[in-house]
Amino acid sequence: MLAPYPQLVIAAFRRFATYRQAALAGLTTNVVFGLLRAAVLVAVLDQRPVVAGYDVAAAVTFVWLGQGLLTVVLLWGDSELSTRIRTGDVVIDLGRPWDLQAALLATDLGRAGFAVLSRLVPPMVFGALLFPIRWPERPATWVFFAVAALLGVVVSFGVRFLLNASAFWLLDARGVLAVWGVVGGVLSGLVVPLAWFPGWARSALAFTPAPSLFQTPIDVFLERGDPLGALAGQAFWAVLLLAVGRVVLHRGSRRLVVQGG
Amino acid sequence: MADTGTAVHRRIIASRIRSQLAYRTSFALDVVAQLIGQSIELVAILVVFTQVTSLGGFDRNEVVLMYALAATAFGIADLSVGQVEELPNLIRTGELDVLLLRPLGTLAQILSADVALKRLGRVAAGLAALAYALATSGIEWTPVRVLVAVTAPLTGAVIFAAVWVAANTVSFWVVDGREVANSVTYGSNFATSYPITVYGPWLRRILCFAVPGAFVAYFPALALLGRPDPLGFPVALQYASPLVAALAVGGAALVWRTGVRRYQGTGS
Numbered sequence: 001m002l003a004p005y006p007q008l009v010i011a012a013f014r015r016f017a018t019y020r021q022a023a024l025a026g027l028t029t030n031v032v033f034g035l036l037r038a039a040v041l042v043a044v045l046d047q048r049p050v051v052a053g054y055d056v057a058a059a060v061t062f063v064w065l066g067q068g069l070l071t072v073v074l075l076w077g078d079s080e081l082s083t084r085i086r087t088g089d090v091v092i093d094l095g096r097p098w099d100l101q102a103a104l105l106a107t108d109l110g111r112a113g114f115a116v117l118s119r120l121v122p123p124m125v126f127g128a129l130l131f132p133i134r135w136p137e138r139p140a141t142w143v144f145f146a147v148a149a150l151l152g153v154v155v156s157f158g159v160r161f162l163l164n165a166s167a168f169w170l171l172d173a174r175g176v177l178a179v180w181g182v183v184g185g186v187l188s189g190l191v192v193p194l195a196w197f198p199g200w201a202r203s204a205l206a207f208t209p210a211p212s213l214f215q216t217p218i219d220v221f222l223e224r225g226d227p228l229g230a231l232a233g234q235a236f237w238a239v240l241l242l243a244v245g246r247v248v249l250h251r252g253s254r255r256l257v258v259q260g261g
Numbered sequence: 262m263a264d265t266g267t268a269v270h271r272r273i274i275a276s277r278i279r280s281q282l283a284y285r286t287s288f289a290l291d292v293v294a295q296l297i298g299q300s301i302e303l304v305a306i307l308v309v310f311t312q313v314t315s316l317g318g319f320d321r322n323e324v325v326l327m328y329a330l331a332a333t334a335f336g337i338a339d340l341s342v343g344q345v346e347e348l349p350n351l352i353r354t355g356e357l358d359v360l361l362l363r364p365l366g367t368l369a370q371i372l373s374a375d376v377a378l379k380r381l382g383r384v385a386a387g388l389a390a391l392a393y394a395l396a397t398s399g400i401e402w403t404p405v406r407v408l409v410a411v412t413a414p415l416t417g418a419v420i421f422a423a424v425w426v427a428a429n430t431v432s433f434w435v436v437d438g439r440e441v442a443n444s445v446t447y448g449s450n451f452a453t454s455y456p457i458t459v460y461g462p463w464l465r466r467i468l469c470f471a472v473p474g475a476f477v478a479y480f481p482a483l484a485l486l487g488r489p490d491p492l493g494f495p496v497a498l499q500y501a502s503p504l505v506a507a508l509a510v511g512g513a514a515l516v517w518r519t520g521v522r523r524y525q526g527t528g529s
Contacts, residue, residue: 025440032444035464036451040309040316043459047313175290182298191301192308 004098005106012110016118023118026071030123034067037191038131052195057134058222059193064127065218066190068120072112072149073156073213075190076181081164082173085252094253101245105157112153120149136223144227148217151234155212158241159184165245168252189215209237269365270373281378288379295382299332302454303390317458318491323482324456326394330478331453333387334417340380342422344372349432349439357524367521368426387414400485409500413481416502417453420477423509424449426517433520449474456482458491476505 016023041059045051054062081104084090093100127133136142163180167173185191187210194202194215205211212234220227281288306328310321319327348371351357360370395410428445432438453474457465469475476498483490484499 021436022440025435025438028441029444029448032448033451036448036460036468039460039464040455043317043455044309044313047315051312170286172284172287175287175294178291178294179297182294182301186301186304191305196308196312198308198311 005102008103008106009110009113012107013114014110016111016114020118023114027119027122030067030070030119031126034064034123034127037067038063038127041192052193053224054193054195057132060127060131061134061222062193062218064123064131064133065221066214067127068123069149069152069214069217070190071119072115073152073217074108074112074115074160075156075184075188075213076177078108078160079164079174079177081161082167082177085164085167085173085256086171090253091256094256101161101242101249104161105154105242108157109150109153112150116149134222136221138223141221141223141227144231145217145221147231148220148227148234151231151238152213152217154238155209155234155241158238158245159209159213161245162241162248165248165252168248168255184210184213187211188213189218209241212237270369273373277374278378291379292382295379296386297382299336299383299386300390302332302451303328303386306454317456319456319458322394322398323486325390326398326485327456327478327482328454329387329390329394330413330417330481331387331450333384333391333414334477335421335450335453336380336383336385336387337414337418338421338425339383340377341418342372342425343377343380344374345426345429346439346442347371347374348429349436352432352524353436361521361524368517395485398486401487406485406487409481409484413478413485413502416506417477417481419506420473420502420509421446421449423506423513424472424474427509427513430513430516430520433524445472449477453477453479473505473509476502 038060041054041063042056045054045056045059049055051059081090084093090100093103096103124133136145159180160177163176164173166176170176187205187208189211190213194205194211197205216230216234219225220230303325306316306324307321309316310324314320316324345368348357351360351371357367360367363370391414400406400410425442425446428442429438431441435441449468449472452460452464452468457469457475457479460468465475469479480490480494480499481502490496490499
């Protein structure tokens with residue numbers, strides 16, 4: 001018998017694997033936006049062959065990898081914990097013989113695992129058929145990229161966990177989650193490469209976990225910069241966010257008032 | 262009969278609006294999220310223009326003008342017909358059957374079921390950008406251009422609304438059609454924010470003419486700027502948006518009726 005957490009990973013993988021048609025429908029959106037974003041970035045590179053280190057191949061790889069990672073890393077659509085806090089169901093979760101944060105992380109990893117197959121691979125294949133994707137030159141890059149994508153999921157989970165936990169105080173975390181959903185994309189390097197941002201914006205973003213979500217895995221894949229340093233940065237944010245999440249969960253659950261008792 | 266219908270709708274809408282103002286903090290954040298959400302593409306445009314001076318043959322303020330026209334139009338359309346996004350849920354849960362039985366227009370019922378006021382954020386973002394763009398893109402004002410500037414966001418909104426209804430009608434045929442519809446609605450919002458010259462011929466045909474997105478922002482912007490079309494389309498197209506909007510509504514109505522007629526319910 002497996003420990004509960006690996007079982008949760010597998011269960012979540014299976015759960016999401018049930019909704020194949022939904023995955024297919026979601027893919028349509030990724031592909032449409034991939035085509036549009038790629039067209040815009042290619043039009044930018046019509047002006048100058050290389051913009052901040054990005055040539056056409058790097059730019060289209062940035063776009064398709066970003067569209068593929070979107071559902072793996074997951075920016076929006078994760079409001080389960082905040083809903084359970086609002087309804088009070090979180091009491092049941094807290095009472096179970098597990099660590100709630102670890103259990104949710106395990107579930108998220110299982111979800112992300114299925115998303116790699118259903119949402120990351122197909123847009124990359126589609127992009128590769130139509131565009132000159134820049135594949136890694138060094139074999140080790142594939143390993144680094146896998147780790148970077150995994151850490152991207154953990155950092156994203158850490159952020160989403162904190163935002164959801166705000167429901168302990170706000171009751172309704174939808175607004176907070178919505179703001180993150182829209183701001184997160186541009187700050188984490190999903191929309192435009194962060195290297196194209198003005199220097200002051202890049203320096204400011206370096207002090208946030210945002211680039212760890214998309215830009216870092218994509219940079220690792222494109223072999224831009226030192227991969228080990230990039231992974232260390234992501235690991236730092238992952239550990240910090242999970243630790244803060246534990247403190248917040250602890251304090252939040254002390255505030256919890258359950259109706260009728 | 263029609264009078265009662267309108268009165269009922271008015272009451273339903275008023276009650277929906279009051280209910281949304283109940284949770285003030287969350288509502289305010291939701292409005293802000295919509296406002297920022299619509300502005301994200303503007304940020305992307307501005308970031309791009311820190312690197313280059315023209316995109317698809319247009320300078321920064323010209324592209325911002327197109328973005329602003331598209332954003333305002335999309336915001337108004339989203340506010341008025343965005344609720345049609347709920348159609349897949351209504352079909353899945355069988356609630357649509359209830360709506361069909363009531364002596365009120367089905368589409369009108371869906372649209373008035375929830376007027377999401379938070380979407381005012383999108384309109385606000387669009388209008389702010391539009392005011393900036395109209396002031397800074399060096400337009401030589403003539404009566405005709407004033408007319409274009411006023412009507413373009415509205416005809417654009419009608420076009421988007423038609424696209425929105427038609428795209429969501431796909432749910433009558435496809436289970437889980439929402440994502441597919443989203444790729445058309447949000448996709449055309451994105452696509453129309455940029456000059457259509459950046460797209461390759463195929464994308465241009467689909468997203469600008471099959472879905473008549475080019476008439477939301479691109480052609481009206483050319484009319485405002487007094488620029489010949491780099492793609493060589495006739496000048497008449499620059500003023501054709503109202504006609505295209507009317508055609509789009511006709512098309513959407515046809516698709517909607519076909520969908521409703523085909524609907525058989527989800528139950529046994």
